[in-house]
Amino acid sequence: MSNPVLTSAEVTAPAGRRNLLRPDIRREVALGIGIVVLAVAVPIVAGNAYWLQAILLAAVYVVAASGLNILRAQAEQLSFGQGAVMGVAAYITALAATAWEHPLPVAVLLGFLAGMAAGMLLALPSLRVQGYYLGFVTMAGALALPEIFFLFEEQTRAVTGVNVATSAIRDVAFWRTEWLTLVILLCAVAALVVAGLIKSSRFGRQLKVAGTSPEAAMTLGLRPGRLRLQAFAIASLMASVAGVLYVLLIQYVAPGSFTLALSIMLYFVVVIGGAGTIVGPILGVGVLYLVPDVALASLVDYRLLIYGITAFVIMFLMPDGIAGGLRRAIHRLRGRTAPAATISLREVLAQAPEAGDGATAAARTGGPLLRAEGLAARFGEVQALDGVDLEIGRGEIHAIVGPNGSGKTTLLNALSGLVAVDSGTVHFDGEDVSSTGASGRARLGLARTFQTPRVFADMTVWENVDCGADDGRTHWFAEALEAVRADWDELPAATLPHGQRRFLEVARALRRGPVLIALDEPAAGLSVAERKEFSALLRSVVAATGASVLMVEHDLELVWGTADRISVVDAGRVVVSGPPAEIRHLPEIGRLFAGVNHVAG
């Protein structure tokens, strides 16, 4: 497929190479590693075996919780199955090492693989359901696990549990320090680093987008289902590692070690510690495991009471967890208030190559960019689309207007693939995309923005722009954006006012080098000045990129002043379509545009 908007095939050097970890995340990872190393070192130096064992188990929990943290905070998947995955890995390792008489390395590998398999099994429902549905399903899975062990009592020795003999891994490596201690420490450090890497990466942001707004993810060319499975795979990997380490450390497993309570504790650890932070799991394990189970071991009868009340109180005082609450407090002490951010696309668009590069000229040749025929969609009793025919030319600004409920947004969704139509065909850039999904159409160059801008508040402006699919296409706009990257990476997106969020969404769409940008009510909520600016922006986008624009808009003045072609939709059909000058005297237009003064004149 020839794509006139692409100006060069060569791939720009990955600018992220120089900082795989964002500076603030690097500090957090370093802090986390420091805490873990210190926590392990102190009991070794003090020669306190009881505390060393407790700290090492805490470190194992940190590994599992860090994985769950990625799943919960980065990919927005609610899972209560992390403890069950850990349990499967641990149990299979123990059985393989004893009943099945495999050497320990083989047993560890088998346990790890079994854990991964269990994790992916728990991940499957996420393809279909989200939110608390997913939470309850995974919770039912975690509840069922010990019962399954008992169902197969003969194979699992569920009643007695399984003892695993100590092995060479418990030999002393150097001065009082066992090999196992080093291995656990290494895994905990690795878990923190991986968490930091994912949080810093575009992949991490893609997980976030897919979890928070699957529609937005699809219009950016992402495949939310696949991303969810990848997130589950990472979380399961960490849980499986934790399960194997658990066996090596405790040397005994029984179904009672991996009840739902463990999965719930890991979930609590993530949220109470501070979901989405690197040190959160460490703080959570400290507060919810070390304090009630070890430090207050003399109050063992009150363990659950202390645990439950601690969780409750922290949710009350710090709704975003200990790490989130501490960060908030530090910011307040420093008196740091984020400035109201502004972003401008003008300077970026000014870097457009001369029109003589052929992009625009090429764009004007050939057939229509998009041709829809006979689109029909029915929701229950409502015939939202009733045989829509529509053509969008290359380099054209095409506006869809019509009364509320006439099917405008449904039409936009049907064209971008977010809504499945009952009948009709869509050809895009010469290809039949009727059976292509939203992310497939996005990969062909169809971009889309939403009525409510999908801006992810806990990322910076730059991160919001750079979170689409990496499909290797480069484009002058993406290169031009590098100039503002540093500035935009300083701005938290949460501080952007509404109008600016529109521009951000447009920048995100343009970064992917689209040939068609579909905008759903782009002027809604914009001030008069911002509307003028937006209108000018659309013009310069078309001029600079050669892309077409399709917009659904209620602001008829904006439509009249900007669009090359207007289609009027009513009751699921296109009733009139044509350039403003040709259709202005038609009665349908008069009725619709009655309030707009300059139309008549």
Place this chain on the structure above:
Amino acid sequence: MDELLIILVRGLGAGAIYSLIAISLNVIYNATGVLNFAQGQLLVVAGVFTYLWLPEGAAAGGPSWLLTLLVVTVVVALIAALQGWLTLLPMRSPSDQHSWIITTIAASIVLGAIMVLTIGPRVLTLENLFGQFPLGGSRVPFVYLVVIALALVVYLFLRCFQRRYLVGLALNALSQDLEAAKAGGIRTMPLQVLAFAIAGAIMGLTGFIGGHAIGIVESQALHYVIFGFIVAVVGGLGNNTGALLAGPAFGLLLMFVSYQAGGAAEVPLALAVIVVVLMLRPEGIFGRPHARRV
């Protein structure tokens, strides 16, 4: 054949209890969007209160029985109201990230811990006050039929309450659109706490009347709430009619399978049910599919 009859009665009775849990989950869910994980523990609490407070020799329907019924129902409703209020408070913070998941599970843990501290981790067995009736050469406790009747009564009461009374209508409004109800001048917080109280009262009644049919032990609480959730989902979350019908079907299935394969198969089977239903029909068997909003 006789065994099958007994399985039928027991399965339907146990299912009616799952229906009642599901209905109480629905009441809270419709008013607040919260799925109360502590609901199973409230059922256990009701059973414990019945065990502690019901005078020995009290006959079903007698004055001391009725008085204890009233006291248990009211006290569990008050506990639920308090728990609901505590759950709803942090949800008003702008930085709230589904804190209710933590706070309702934590409430369940705290209630369980208090029970273990006061009465120990033992399984309480409540007396069967309703007698037995002969069935196919065996005798079956009446309580299984009584809980089925209770489920019907609660269902009809809620239906009537939500259509005839202003407070019920306001609760109904919350379930249609929480934001719009707020904008319409309804003070949501007291209504939402009321929803928790109603759900608590349902658990109080269920624990008091049906306590003989279930094991009253803290460690079963999460089982009860998960089974209740499964019934609610199969019936369509928020849909009481669906919950009323799905409960007995689910109870029957569980009873039959645990008769065939042993009690350990119960939870894995329940898991299979929820996975299959969610994969095939996420909106539930009786739920209506929603058009996705983009």
